[in-house]
Amino acid sequence: MSQNQIKTHEGPGYTEYTTEIDFGHGKTLKLSTGKVAKQAAGAVLAQVGKTVALVACVVSDKPLDKDFFPLMVDYREKFYAGGRIPGGFFKREARPSDGEMIRARLIDRTIRPLFPEGFMHEVQVYVTIISTDKNNPAELVAMCGASAALHLSQIPFQKPIAGVRVGELDGKPIINPNVEEMDQSVLDLVVAGHADGINMVECGAKEVSEGELIKALGLAQEQINTIVAGIEDLRKTCGKPKMEFEPKLQDEELLAAVAQLIPPHIKDIQQTHDKKARSLRVAQAVEEIQEQLAERYPEQEDEIAAAVKLLDEQAMRRRVTREGIRADGRRPTEVRPIWSEVDIVPAAHGSALFTRGQTQALAVATLGSIDDKQMIDDMTGVTFKRFLLHYNFPAYSVGECKPPRGPGRREIGHGMLAERAISPILPSQEEFPYTIRNVVEILESNGSSSMATVCSTSMALMDAGVPMREAVAGIAMGLITDDQGGVEILTDIQGIEDHCGDMDFKVAGTPKGVTALQMDIKIEGITGEILERALDQAKTAREFILQKMSETISETRAEMKPHTPRIVSIKIPTEKIREVIGTGGKIIRSIVETSGAKVDIDDEGVAYIMSEDLESSKKATDMINSIIREIEAGEIFTGKVTRVMEHGAIVELAPGKDGMVHISELEHHRVNVVEDVLNEGDEVRVVVLEVDRDRGRIRLSRKALLPKPEGAPESTDSGAGRPSRGRGDRGDRGDRGDRGDRGDRGEGRRVRKPRPPRG
Numbered sequence: 206m207s208q209n210q211i212k213t214h215e216g217p218g219y220t221e222y223t224t225e226i227d228f229g230h231g232k233t234l235k236l237s238t239g240k241v242a243k244q245a246a247g248a249v250l251a252q253v254g255k256t257v258a259l260v261a262c263v264v265s266d267k268p269l270d271k272d273f274f275p276l277m278v279d280y281r282e283k284f285y286a287g288g289r290i291p292g293g294f295f296k297r298e299a300r301p302s303d304g305e306m307i308r309a310r311l312i313d314r315t316i317r318p319l320f321p322e323g324f325m326h327e328v329q330v331y332v333t334i335i336s337t338d339k340n341n342p343a344e345l346v347a348m349c350g351a352s353a354a355l356h357l358s359q360i361p362f363q364k365p366i367a368g369v370r371v372g373e374l375d376g377k378p379i380i381n382p383n384v385e386e387m388d389q390s391v392l393d394l395v396v397a398g399h400a401d402g403i404n405m406v407e408c409g410a411k412e413v414s415e416g417e418l419i420k421a422l423g424l425a426q427e428q429i430n431t432i433v434a435g436i437e438d439l440r441k442t443c444g445k446p447k448m449e450f451e452p453k454l455q456d457e458e459l460l461a462a463v464a465q466l467i468p469p470h471i472k473d474i475q476q477t478h479d480k481k482a483r484s485l486r487v488a489q490a491v492e493e494i495q496e497q498l499a500e501r502y503p504e505q506e507d508e509i510a511a512a513v514k515l516l517d518e519q520a521m522r523r524r525v526t527r528e529g530i531r532a533d534g535r536r537p538t539e540v541r542p543i544w545s546e547v548d549i550v551p552a553a554h555g556s557a558l559f560t561r562g563q564t565q566a567l568a569v570a571t572l573g574s575i576d577d578k579q580m581i582d583d584m585t586g587v588t589f590k591r592f593l594l595h596y597n598f599p600a601y602s603v604g605e606c607k608p609p610r611g612p613g614r615r616e617i618g619h620g621m622l623a624e625r626a627i628s629p630i631l632p633s634q635e636e637f638p639y640t641i642r643n644v645v646e647i648l649e650s651n652g653s654s655s656m657a658t659v660c661s662t663s664m665a666l667m668d669a670g671v672p673m674r675e676a677v678a679g680i681a682m683g684l685i686t687d688d689q690g691g692v693e694i695l696t697d698i699q700g701i702e703d704h705c706g707d708m709d710f711k712v713a714g715t716p717k718g719v720t721a722l723q724m725d726i727k728i729e730g731i732t733g734e735i736l737e738r739a740l741d742q743a744k745t746a747r748e749f750i751l752q753k754m755s756e757t758i759s760e761t762r763a764e765m766k767p768h769t770p771r772i773v774s775i776k777i778p779t780e781k782i783r784e785v786i787g788t789g790g791k792i793i794r795s796i797v798e799t800s801g802a803k804v805d806i807d808d809e810g811v812a813y814i815m816s817e818d819l820e821s822s823k824k825a826t827d828m829i830n831s832i833i834r835e836i837e838a839g840e841i842f843t844g845k846v847t848r849v850m851e852h853g854a855i856v857e858l859a860p861g862k863d864g865m866v867h868i869s870e871l872e873h874h875r876v877n878v879v880e881d882v883l884n885e886g887d888e889v890r891v892v893v894l895e896v897d898r899d900r901g902r903i904r905l906s907r908k909a910l911l912p913k914p915e916g917a918p919e920s921t922d923s924g925a926g927r928p929s930r931g932r933g934d935r936g937d938r939g940d941r942g943d944r945g946d947r948g949d950r951g952e953g954r955r956v957r958k959p960r961p962p963r964g
């Protein structure tokens with residue numbers, strides 16, 4: 206079925222409409238509506254393969270009195286989608302995971318710019334992933350489903366959008382690759398947009414060039430056009446009429462009155478470059494103009510304040526586009542002053558303080574064992590992360606009084622972006638067997654704290670001795686347009702340029718290429734030409750920042766801090782893993798308790814031994830090596846007696862490895878009772894006589910290491926220290942008497958009990 210055909214199915218009380226759209230890479234996006242969630246304003250089942258997203262949207266009847274658009278996107282992945290039962294006591298899905306929050310934010314950032322200005326009705330979009338084949342990522346299926354649900358509804362969503370992913374394998378781009386293909390891809394580029402341009406980009410890459418990104422964005426736009434055309438066709442068949450609303454109109458007379466009074470204030474504001482001082486100057490202008498217009502416009506203080514801020518923003522835009530002068534006096538391509546320090550937290554494994562203008566980030570790195578990896582349990586299964594980046598944004602960083610709360614979507618999103626930027630440059634687990642956690646505290650913020658996070662993290666990891674291949678830096682780009690069509694791209698935007706501007710375009714990378722990219726815009730879309738200019742400008746700025754960072758620390762430290770735990774690794778043969786772990790973990794626990802080191806063994810049989818004490822690490826290493834190595838005949842051990850039996854003693858040669866000393870191998874003379882020579886807990890020096898690998902038995906001797914008494918016969922048996930089994934010259938044994946009466950044979954001899962009569 207072609208993408209323009211709509212299939213209709215009549216059911217009991219419903220009519221279902223279905224379309225199938227080319228999704229790239231031989232895949233089909235199936236959109237169905239009319240069958241489920243019929244009381245919602247719009248509801249769609251979106252499906253690619255066996256991955257299915259149920260998307261429903263609703264809208265409030267009346268507008269809310271707010272100064273921002275009240276949009277809420279809720280994204281949930283159900284464990285039943287992957288045939289799994291959640292862990293934990295309650296066995297049900299709890300609060301959204303970090304991944305779910307990031308995917309909700311991805312959809313929110315894409316659709317938010319496409320609601321009309323002044324529309325203040327509350328809109329909620331609910332996304333539920335009800336099925337996954339674990340090979341087709343759900344977030345892009347959900348994004349296309351959200352676009353279709355909004356476009357089919359009465360909500361005034363201006364035009365449909367679509368999201369696509371671009372990967373790169375063997376130098377060739379792939380549209381919407383599978384999860385398996387993404388594991389091998391050097392590029393993970395998510396692009397959302399509509400027929401007229403791109404309005405959201407999220408990217409992780411392994412040092413991909415700007416030119417490659419531009420080509421990938423062009424391919425993404427072509428696929429977006431195909432998908433949105435299919436959504437448009439579906440709306441023509443079954444879409445609802447759009448609701449009417451009346452945006453709150455600006456009082457033109459009041460605006461003109463404020464415009465007459467504001468010029469002197471604008472001049473002062475433009476000459477005030479400090480963030481806080483500028484805010485106070487704007488507040489002062491608002492207060493003075495409110496007083497001047499109080500009689501003409503009573504009880505309209507809020508409208509006057511809004512007019513002042515609007516005119517101030519317009520003046521700021523014109524000054525940038527026409528004079529090339531920004532709010533803080535910089536030129537469009539100028540980066541704010543940068544300074545940095547490392548090793549600022551003495552007890553940490555690594556730390557760095559990075560300051561750019563009025564944005565400051567403190568990064569602290571901690572190195573842990575492999576066992577410290579984060580387990581992620583979601584609908585697709587259990588995975589682990591060995592690099593964690595956590596971003597904190599306390600209220601004092603912007604001079605505000607707010608109660609501390611847990612991390613929200615913004616904090617999680619900024620941390621994930623920085624984590625994505627750093628990850629491609631980290632060494633593999635084989636090269637550096639540590640779990641790495643980096644925490645960033647934003648101490649000051651006036652624009653681009655997420656990119657300051659990238660810079661400070663890179664420096665902190667280098668200070669910790671993490672062997673990074675390159676340093677990583679990030680920069681935030683902005684876009685300013687005016688009412689006359691003027692356009693200016695800004696380097697290193699600050700808060701006011703983010704708030705009043707049209708684009709927030711963050712780019713992070715190394716001297717070789719881009720490792721992460723994120724773009725959000727407030728206008729409908731931007732062209733490829735603007736994106737290309739922004740990427741080129743960002744590259745120049747990134748190189749400048751990397752040079753500044755290298756003046757503080759130019760390469761990874763050759764040695765880790767003295768208080769940083771050291772990890773050594775040992776490869777354990779597969780067949781020996783069970784021996785090292787022991788029954789119920791008995792052996793591995795014994796190694797940890799005895800040595801004082803921490804030991805983790807991964808699925809491939811690599812043991813990671815971690816300790817701040819080198820002696821403990823060496824002791825654990827020696828214990829493991831003694832277990833995994835093959836014991837040979839002739840080797841000498843000092844072992845511990847773990848059990849005494851009638852015919853000999855069991856000696857522990859190494860954890861999990863025992864041998865037996867037969868009673869005849871204890872002394873050169875006859876031993877009647879084992880306890881006469883050895884008791885449980887004794888240490889004894891023994892030699893290996895024989896190793897029976899088939900039966901897992903080791904035969905030991907004590908007497909072979911003892912000096913022989915005078916007159917004792919020489920051994921004629923072969924093997925190191927192995928006594929003779931031959932009878933030799935036993936000499937005159939004397940009169941042994943009648944067998945019926947053998948006399949007293951000494952204590953400790955076992956006396957056979959008479960057998961009971963049969964029958």
